[in-house]
Amino acid sequence: MDRTALDLWVGVFVAAGLAALLVLAFKVGNMSGFNMSDAYTVTAEFDNIGGLKPRAAVKSAGVVVGRVSRIAFNDKTYEATVTLSLDKRYSFPQDTIAAILTSGLLGEQYIGLDAGGSEKKLASGDKIRITQSAVVLENLISQFLYSKAAGGSDRSSTPASTGTSEKQGIQQ
Incomplete structure (x- = not known):
C-alpha cells in the first residue's frame, strides 16, 4: 500500500x-428528536426554576413531549416565566400541572406535566396555572440543619423549664 x-x-x-x-x-x-415547527407554545410561571435551562425536556409520563423554548424574568410578579414548546401530537387539559423535576439526585432538570381532568385542552398561547417550583437541594439541607439545631436546643431546655415550673407550682 x-x-x-x-x-x-x-x-x-x-x-x-x-x-x-x-x-x-x-x-x-x-x-x-423534537421538531419545533410542529409545536404549540404555552407559558408557566414559577417562583424558582433552579437550574432549568432553555432546551430542557418537557416530559409527561416519562415521554418527551416538548422542550423549554424560553426563560424570562417577570419584574412585576418577580417570577420566572417559562415558555414551553409542546408537540402538536400531544394535547393536555387546561388544568394540567407543571412541575420542575430533577433526573436522579443531582441530574439535569426538566419540566414534568401532570394531566388534569378538564374537558378543555391547552391551546397555543395559553398559560398553565398550577405550577410547582424546583426543589433546591441547598434549601432542603439548610432547613434540615435548622430544624435539627432548633430541635436539639428545645429538648435540652424542655426538662429544665418543666422542672422549674413544677417546683414553682408546688411552692405556691
Whole structure:
C-alpha cells in the first residue's frame, strides 16, 4: 500500500470519528428528536426554576413531549416565566400541572406535566396555572440543619423549664 492510499484511509477514519463526535454532541445537548415547527407554545410561571435551562425536556409520563423554548424574568410578579414548546401530537387539559423535576439526585432538570381532568385542552398561547417550583437541594439541607439545631436546643431546655415550673407550682 503506497503512502497516498494510507493517508486517504487515515483521513476517512478521522472524518468518521469527527462525525461521530458531532452526533454525540447533538444527542447530549438535546438538539435532536423534537421538531419545533410542529409545536404549540404555552407559558408557566414559577417562583424558582433552579437550574432549568432553555432546551430542557418537557416530559409527561416519562415521554418527551416538548422542550423549554424560553426563560424570562417577570419584574412585576418577580417570577420566572417559562415558555414551553409542546408537540402538536400531544394535547393536555387546561388544568394540567407543571412541575420542575430533577433526573436522579443531582441530574439535569426538566419540566414534568401532570394531566388534569378538564374537558378543555391547552391551546397555543395559553398559560398553565398550577405550577410547582424546583426543589433546591441547598434549601432542603439548610432547613434540615435548622430544624435539627432548633430541635436539639428545645429538648435540652424542655426538662429544665418543666422542672422549674413544677417546683414553682408546688411552692405556691
